Amino acid sequence: MEDWFYFIGWILSVATVVGNGFIVLLIAKRTRLRSSSNWLVLSLALADFGVGVSLFPSGYLCGKIACNMRVYMASFWFFTHSSVTNLCTLTWDRYIAIVHPFKYITCMTARRPGIAIALAWSIPLAISLSLALGMYATSSPTAWKILRLTGVSAFDISACVLLFYLISRLLFVARRKAQEMSVIRRNDLFIELRNPSSVECISTCRPKKPKTKLFLTTIVTFFLGCHAVINSFVLYMTISSDISNFSLFSAILVLMLVINSAVNPLVYAFLKQDIKRELKLLVCGEKERN
Numbered sequence: 001m002e003d004w005f006y007f008i009g010w011i012l013s014v015a016t017v018v019g020n021g022f023i024v025l026l027i028a029k030r031t032r033l034r035s036s037s038n039w040l041v042l043s044l045a046l047a048d049f050g051v052g053v054s055l056f057p058s059g060y061l062c063g064k065i066a067c068n069m070r071v072y073m074a075s076f077w078f079f080t081h082s083s084v085t086n087l088c089t090l091t092w093d094r095y096i097a098i099v100h101p102f103k104y105i106t107c108m109t110a111r112r113p114g115i116a117i118a119l120a121w122s123i124p125l126a127i128s129l130s131l132a133l134g135m136y137a138t139s140s141p142t143a144w145k146i147l148r149l150t151g152v153s154a155f156d157i158s159a160c161v162l163l164f165y166l167i168s169r170l171l172f173v174a175r176r177k178a179q180e181m182s183v184i185r186r187n188d189l190f191i192e193l194r195n196p197s198s199v200e201c202i203s204t205c206r207p208k209k210p211k212t213k214l215f216l217t218t219i220v221t222f223f224l225g226c227h228a229v230i231n232s233f234v235l236y237m238t239i240s241s242d243i244s245n246f247s248l249f250s251a252i253l254v255l256m257l258v259i260n261s262a263v264n265p266l267v268y269a270f271l272k273q274d275i276k277r278e279l280k281l282l283v284c285g286e287k288e289r290n
Contacts, residue, residue, distance in 0.1 A: 016052030
């Protein structure tokens with residue numbers, strides 16, 4: 001089992017590091033991508049980059065040289081939790097922008113993305129430090145199980161509930177706005193048939209069709225699927241006394257974590273329109289026009 005586990009794990013880790021590292025550089029270099037929402041995407045990509053580095057590359061180094069496993073585990077959970085909090089921050093930002101657009105315009109100042117990003121990194125840091133201190137304070141297996149339940153499972157389950165609520169509300173509002181646009185288009189057609197001279201005014205005054213954040217829906221849905229499996233395994237390994245499948249469950253858990261971070265750059269590249277456009281310009285060799 002070890003051979004296929006390390007083979008798949010290394011491939012996924014390299015893909016995670018390369019893909020998310022590329023997204024970080026692309027957003028940092030391209031001036032057109034420097035928007036408030038894209039700074040949140042950059043922060044998420046940076047956290048996913050850390051997930052790719054902290055799993056197999058760091059684990060390999062710890063196997064070759066003397067390594068403090070408590071520090072390694074704390075750093076591992078720091079990056080995985082940072083990925084979760086940054087996704088929550090990005091989803092909350094898009095939720096406010098779509099559900100409460102006027103509030104978003106007034107509240108989203110130049111400093112707000114930086115504050116949100118700092119908070120998204122501070123919470124995992126506090127949790128990881130508490131886990132590290134707890135592991136140093138006791139070597140009791142029962143105490144370590146409690147640490148896993150409170151510092152890992154409770155955190156992940158709370159984040160999953162929040163993300164499920166936000167994405168459900170976002171999709172509900174997007175559907176309602178689409179229905180409103182359908183009514184507006186029917187009214188416009190009726191007016192055009194009654195008064196052809198008003199066609200030009202209608203075409204210029206018509207509100208824009210709201211864009212559903214397909215990239216965010218895809219990322220959150222995939223995240224929820226992966227973490228449903230992850231939390232099931234964590235809870236089982238924490239509560240159950242049967243350790244016969246412990247190695248298999250641990251391997252699947254680690255692979256699910258890295259798969260979740262490896263998929264995100266592909267979603268940005270294919271479903272996020274501004275990043276997709278910049279990639280096309282980059283591939284086609286066109287010069288950036290500032």
